[in-house]
Ligand SMILES: [Zn+2]
């Protein structure tokens with residue numbers, strides 16, 4: 001098997017050849033059919049998240065062991081099954097839910113493996129799908145994609161379930177009022193598509209890049225706003241008829257979080273998703289006086305992944321733009337992503 005691994009933080013991924021492993025116990029071995037490239041792979045290959053003020057959150061110190069194969073948005077075909085793996089057979093095409101926990105603690109048993117204190121996420125703490133093959137610990141992480149093409153299904157594992165999980169946190173105003181989405185990259189366009197599939201009222205999309213705003217407009221945004229404009233918050237307040245009930249910040253920088261808070265109506269909610277990095281200082285009295293909420297949202301649960309696949313099968317595919325490139329181009333794709341040159345999603349396929 002050939003895998004593209006982080007061997008040293010900050011360096012390009014290295015192509016490593018090693019014997020293809022055999023599944024034991026409940027493990028399932030898949031041949032990778034499609035592996036989506038996610039913006040967080042840049043942070044993972046750097047080895048840290050920016051906490052703002054010069055502080056860094058080291059992913060290596062949090063348990064990422066090098067070398068590790070990146071890639072957490074994967075669809076594969078089952079090629080071998082451990083003796084204790086039930087419910088799958090060779091030849092099945094499955095989406096892999098990468099957000100694995102220990103499977104045994106209270107958090108995992110409640111169904112929120114993505115919030116387990118001992119995370120074992122695929123493509124972060126375990127080898128991921130930038131590889132010819134992928135080993136999955138248990139069949140419960142595998143989801144039938146029916147007739148969804150692999151390259152369209154793969155991004156559901158991260159950008160899909162992450163935006164779905166965030167949209168669910170919007171609550172009843174999703175259907176009655178505009179939802180504001182900050183960031184119109186791959187995550188933003190997926191969020192927009194799912195917002196429509198979930199019966200969202202309308203979406204106001206914010207991005208500093210005119211090309212990305214144009215892409216959002218084409219994809220059905222009711223209004224697009226330049227986040228870099230000095231009066232951006234006032235524009236959002238005007239576009240939402242008095243302020244937003246919900247802002248989903250898919251960027252997560254100091255500037256976007258500030259803009260999101262400034263755009264809320266009384267009682268509104270800022271849902272923080274993006275991991276760009278930074279920090280903000282907040283006055284406390286406006287929280288109770290404006291009755292606002294800041295809520296973090298991290299990926300989604302196994303149940304949400306199942307709901308999402310059902311939604312996509314019921315309503316049709318979110319037609320977010322997707323480009324496919326061979327796995328061997330992974331370093332070039334990451335470079336383009338870092339330069340902000342990727343519109344929509346890139347999915348790697350076997351060479
Ligand atoms: Zn991701």
Ligand SMILES: [Zn+2]
Nearest residue numbers: 102105108116
């Ligand atoms: Zn757990």
